[in-house]
Amino acid sequence: MIKSIGKRGKRLNQSYYQSSDVVSLARDLLGKVLVSNVDGHTTSGIIIEAEAYRAPDDRACHAYNDRRTTRTEVMFAAGGVAYIYVCYGIHHLFNVVTGVPGQAHAILIRALQPLEGLDIMLERRKMDRLEHKITRGPGALSAAMGFHASMSGQSLINNITSIYIEDRGIRIAGDDVVSGPRIGVESAGASALLPWRFYVRQNKFVSAKRS
């Protein structure tokens, strides 16, 4: 469990998100704080697990081969917007779009350690006490944070946006970062083997391995 150090945060800016190295960015997002302001409620959590997706070469990426569709179009925008889509008809998965315009890169946030707005998160998840599953897994954390596919394309940079990411000085040591293949992409051929999943060692909010 990571201890939160200070409350002061510096919001990640345009140049941060426009890095072309999405794999390094996925690693770097561990320890950053994801904040949402939805329906007048503020919720936040420390990013514990993230995966990089990189068009055009990555077969697991929705924008593989630079395929543009209504859904994937926001992935081609300049880094610093949200890409949120519905999975299995039920779950809304939250991604951070990165890279320069035309580069369809994104980072799926898979787990958070809750910080603020616990009561709201419990209510949204229909839970009566805190359990790790509250923000463990991409669908779970999106529900807790109030994310919805209708928010896809929202900027994470402007002051008026309701979703953003802060650096609050939390640093995850290299020894505490585990990398491995991404979850649920085994049908992506050689891309499925890429070690583009990153998570914090021994943190209880890391999503379970799928059988």
Next chain:
DNA sequence: AAGAGGATGAACT
């Protein structure tokens, strides 16, 4: 116009 399948989670046995 129709059908398959998915970057999952919860509730079972």
Next chain:
DNA sequence: GTTCATCCTCTTG
């Protein structure tokens, strides 16, 4: 470990 809820997007005809 297994099942299944649930629906939108994309592919194919």
